[in-house]
Amino acid sequence: MRSLRTRLLLTFAGLILAGFTTLAVLAGGQISSGTVEDFNTQLKEQAGIIARALKEPVEHTYEGETSQTALLIALQAYAGQDNVQVGLYDRNGRFWLDSSGNTSGATDTAELNAALAGQIITDTRQDENGRTVVYAAAPITEDSDLLGIVQLAAPLAAAQSLVSRRWLTLAGGVLGITAVAVIVGLWLAATLVRPLEELQQAANQVAQGNFSQRLPETRQDEIGQLSRTFNHMAAQVETMIAEQRAFAGNASHELRTPLTTIRLRSEALRHNLVNADTARDYIVEIDDEVQRLGNLVQDLIMLSRLDSGRLEAGQEQIEPVRLAQQIMQQLSAQANAAHITMTLDAPPELPTIAAGLSHLHIVFRNLLSNALKYTPNGGTVHWRIAVEDSALHHTIRDNGHGIAPEDLPHLFDRFYRADKSRSRAVTGVGLGLSLVQMIVEFYGGQIWIESEGVGMGTAVHVRWPLPKARRT
Template identity: 55%
Template structure:
């Protein structure tokens, strides 16, 4: 049942329960201390009163001993003090016999065996307290102090007060404790309500935004007003929402672009096929249409192959190669392979690399896809008479590859989108060269699959482009 409650309710119940349990334990401990402390305080007060009574009776007692005061005078002094201090006062001689009291029930009895009297007779300097029932069977606290002159004991003053007086003190302190606990409990409950609200309010906002996001509102974000774990959770949600929105928008764009890229060659193939089927074409036109169909089929093949490769790398289904690849040897092979294209466009293709570089571990076809794509792009977008320079070097544990061309360059606003699928900075130019905008996304997927990095840099339109790849060097190298 507890698990079915709302989080705020569970937090409040938990906080309040812990607070009440804590206060109950503290009250129990405090209660024991209150009882013991009240008795100690009352005994100290009783001892102080006994000392005061002894000082007040010393002079009358001296006069009485000297015969200068009557017994009635002593009786009056004792009675007045007893009434004033609200005590029972008894005077006891040096043999332990009571000889004067404000209480008529106390006669000339031997009290020497009472603990408080025995302590004074023995010369003890410490006050002794004893609680016992008096003649009326009422619990009473007794203590006694000496009245001395020049070191000689004249008499003993015993004072007594009902033990119920301590109960009154204890009750007063318990009431004060209960009031304090009640006030603290109210404050603690208010604090628990505020604290639970501060915890759950951001979570409720996050839940509402998550539900709206799940319903299709991709613009949902939560406001961040704190820097703790809940604030970090909100930032994580916003980051996730941005990623989801970007991914969905990318998927929509991908579906639109993919359908467009597939529709164009299919339309060409269909139109040329219908023309060939209808007949009536001369031999030259027939050969031209067949060649166009072959070109479009090849283009479709490249497009589908690139999409399959992208899907494998993005889903993690591609396998890491374990071939030890010599980058210098691979570079020379690719330059030789592309030299014919460079010569046809009167472009100078230069490989700038040392005689030896550490090997990289990968599938050679994967490395070829990346580097060949960058080189072909450089040749494709460099005008006749230009130059493509390819540098290979070792840099901080990576093989660094820089493909620099003197071609058409890139606008600053195009660079952030170059790795988006089907994105083309110069769509008209790309159409004529057969590109679909999948080469760079595929290259990045492969490089990142091997924990490398890829970057495209251009100083602007007409100022060339540099494509840089950092490929991890094999540790054994």
């Protein structure tokens, strides 16, 4: 499998090469036609120059002052100078001689006829040897009188050689630019891929359990945003793993303590090691621990159902005051053990709500149990219920330890425990408030917590919506 770096490089180099090749082909066509056109133009200009230079020698030849040998020498001089074959025709268009010493040659050609008419043109055709030759002819005149015609013949191979050299130059330029583009592409690919490789390495570190792995956040582009997103994800994973480990420890403690109590008490009862009064106390303790384990298992089952979307809303008609009294009665032993006073403030007639009784028990048992856990001996816990804004508003307020401002936003996070310094003394696995929030919101309600700070107590508010027909 090709790497991203290779694919980027091949794509970049391929696009550059294709683009410049297309431009080179288009430019090469222009170069080819332009070179041949320039070659023809230069040949016509050379013919005109030589025609003007031969005016006096031709006049002297007609007058007998210059021999034909001297004229041949002049033609050879011009031919050698311009690398062409020079032919000379008389004023009637008959072949005279050429720079090779020939005294016979072609007549009645396009360029010769044009020269007889006073024009200079070129004509490309094959010579007797099969070569492609460009011919140009220019009239030799004296005061508009035609003295003769000079004809130049140059092989087209000379122009084609020039075209080939220019093509090679163009191809060299394209290859050079492509080489530079490849170097730039290598640098660009490395620049783009390096952060992704760092991200891959960091992800591998996280996969191997190094949850503290982070990426630098120096860039301000999409890659920088990706790094910040990865760091946020890694921090979330690190926090979640830490909380899950704490949950595992707390859960094992929550399970081990009642199981140990049940085992010790049951052994004592089985072997008749205690008297009747102590046996009754042991049975009560076993019942309490079983109830505690049952509540924990019920919470875990409820959380699983909420996570999987399998929880069904209950339709039982629940009386709020009776529900509150039942829960306070269930937790009275916990309150009495710490000499905490629990009070209930609710009007005698409150509308019933449609919900699952077990769901409401989980919500308010957790909230009231938390209030008792974090209230010192001799404190108070007050539960108020009232109808406000078409909803039942529950407020459970204590004068306990309170909550630090930095902990308030995280209280409903799963496995989070704000009072870590008392984690050994206070039971719980860090799921209670998260479960409570999920149940309340499942029924369309709201829950929030207020605390002015550590040592200032806590107030938990639950707003439970009422059906329209029962709002008072």
